[in-house]
Amino acid sequence: GEEFKLWQKTRKWSIKQFDEIYKELNINFKETFYESDFIEKGIKQIKELKDKKILIESENAIIADLNEYNLGVLVIMRSDGTALYPTADIPLAIYKLTKFKLDKSIIVVDVRQSLYFKQLFKLLELLGYKQEMIHLSYEFVKLPSGMMSSRTGNIITYTELKEKLINKAKNEIIKRHEKWSTRKINETANTLATAIMKFEMLKVDANQIINFDIEKSLKFEGYTAGYIEYTYARISSILKTFDKENIKLKLDSKTTNTLEDAKERDIILKIAKYPETIEKAAKTYNPSMLAKYLFELAQLINDYYHAIPILKANKERKNAKILLVKSSNQIIKNGLNLLGIEVLEEM
Template sequence: MQIFRDEVEKLLKKHVKDLSLLEVPPDRSLGDFAYPCFHLAKELKKSPVMIAQDLVKQIKPNKTIEKIVANGSYLNFFIDKSFKAKEVLSTIFKEKEKYGSQKNKQKIIVEYSQPNTHKEFHIGHLRNVCLGSTLINVLRYLGYQVIAANYIGDIGNHVAKSLWCLKKYHAKEKITTRKGEYLGKIYAEANKRIEDDPELKEEVDQIHKKLEDKEKEWYDLWKETREWSLADFNEIYKYLNAPFDICFYESEVEEEGKKISNLLLEKGIAIKDQGAILVDLDEYKLGKFLILKKDGTSLYSTKDLALAMRKFDEFNVDKSIYVVDARQKLYFQQLFKTLELMGFKKDMFHLAYEFVTLPEGAMASRKGNVVLFTSLRDEILVKVMEETRKRHQEWEEEKLDATVKAITLAAMKFEMVKYENTNVVVFDRDQALNLEGETGPYVQYAHARCCSILKKANMKTVSKVDFSLLKEDQESKILKLLATYENTLTETIKHYKPSLLARYALELAQALNEFYHYCKVVSEDKELMKARLLLIFCVKEVLASALQLLVIEPLEEM
């Protein structure tokens, strides 16, 4: 909380110049704030350790700062427990769901999801949606104006493959499954046929050219099958509660991309190599960036050049974020450098994340060995329904269905965001549902537990709380966590890591359960009970806020 930082800065400013270095230590046992002394070594001609020891003798604690400790090269500050409890709990009780929110003027466009039509929506796509939607929610909570954008790959070689295979081998086949799912199987089959007989690729290339030329027979088939995929995608987005402000389509920016590619050639930024147009980025150690094929058909790069410019020109944004998997790291470096060479130097960032796999192995759409989002969801739904029905045989079907859906989504979504972006996610179905593990349902259960206690206590308002009674270690741990919520949100955006928020929610839920284990809430000591009920109320509010930002429903019963 800013008020605590202000108190520490009041003490520090007489002794150091750069207060911006004051930070929240990653290990909460090291205090509420830490000040590094490394940068003072050259000026004072002493080691950072000695400087920290000297400063701790010079700076005296006051009513708001309980103690100051020299820890190696750092000066650690501990806020007075009673002061902290009063400020944190009073603020949360007053601000409720707005606690931790901020105001910002920046306008940002976040492009995420980006599925290809004529392919299946699998669990790898789910991680992208979870990372993107969480990032957007936190940005908006911190006051940024955000445009949530999707960019759907509705044209390209993958479409040509699917339509070629569909028309050549399945023209009269009756479709009995979901049409989007059916197209995914056709795409995998097309790849297998071409792999077995590479000469078939020439047929696909011809169809790709006919599609770009909008030849009626193929163009009509493309429009029809495109709608099959889009209908599936929209149904999934609705289920995931992942709305978009705008959807871009590759088909809409293709022609503009071709014009830009030829303009780059005219200006000498791009060159022709065996008929293809490319940008030579060797001097930047980025290799060759192909932007148009020799037959004049487009590539991802062709269209991305146009879309990058459209985002800034049409929507007047300050920053453009791309949530795309880490395998495209070089591609985005090439794209951004090419745009820069064109004179289009803007604030663009590639939020890279690793892929999702299963304990049984990796997936690939072209091989057809993917796990569909809908298949995994339905599998988990059955399991959650079975367990929830056992616990609540008295519940009506409507309540049961809604709760089961919320738990299922929590299990799936939390697994996708709790890991660092750079970590591969190995999705384990049983682990994701564990109410005792590091899972979404575990955090939901902590929230539901708070609701249950507050309901039984019939707590509606709180007055004249003795905050000094909250002195147990478990209470102090919770207060410290509550105080750092705003900082966690800021760090989540600063580093583009939704995992920081997920880990925070998990840590708060764990601290709450530890508190339950050691501290009695309902007791004969009415003043202590009042203080602890307020503590639980505030934990509930922050858990609910964190879960909602993670696009997970905070349940009151489970």
């Protein structure tokens, strides 16, 4: 009927808008699943689950009684025949586990669904699926004006947020680079805005509420994407100046032994912890560890180049300092790329 046609139309709008957003954020998916594609499979599967006594009828509804596992009762289908989330989620999980031959499945959904996923994982286990299944939950995003709520109107859309960040970024860039072309200003502002959005989300532990403050996020100081990007751009500028001298860098003990300053040792120790930080972040599914590490490395580099002139020294000493900041900059670039953030060579 007309309702179905309207649903199809708005669904197409939504999918198109999501695809545009993902493209802007440089996010790609190997395969996209839609709930409507799995509902019918789930309804057919209910009979199989009832035959196995995993699901039962209760007051004309279909439920999973998981009380013996201290997981309460999960309603699969209401008494009026309305199929609920598990009806699609069970066949979807089975499809992903079998098609991609997964040893581990990580589902990223907000913290309010914690009990539901414990129940879902238990059902899959009872069906014989022993793969490791993890619900990577995350907390709410809060604005300075309070919790976001569509009911109270205290929300900001992706488009509104992106436009605000781009406009504010443009103003900051123009202050520093009046002679830049409009195209370069726009491209830099767009890259910076995307970096800010990603970093502000990823720098906070998933178990903590994210306080998204647009004004603070745009600062080029403190725990922000702008600060790290500015540090990277500043060092890149120094490296470009050095490259003009056409001096071949040589890594040997005679060169590195000149790095005796306490600030230099601190940077070397920080660089050495990079692989360990990535490993810990991966094992705990916590990208905020890497974000914090990159911020701390940027702080050390900033302190260093403000205190010690990098390009003023004899050949061996200069080479050593350049190798140090070049290595640091490469780590910042690699680390931000792991977080899905593009670096800016100029700011």
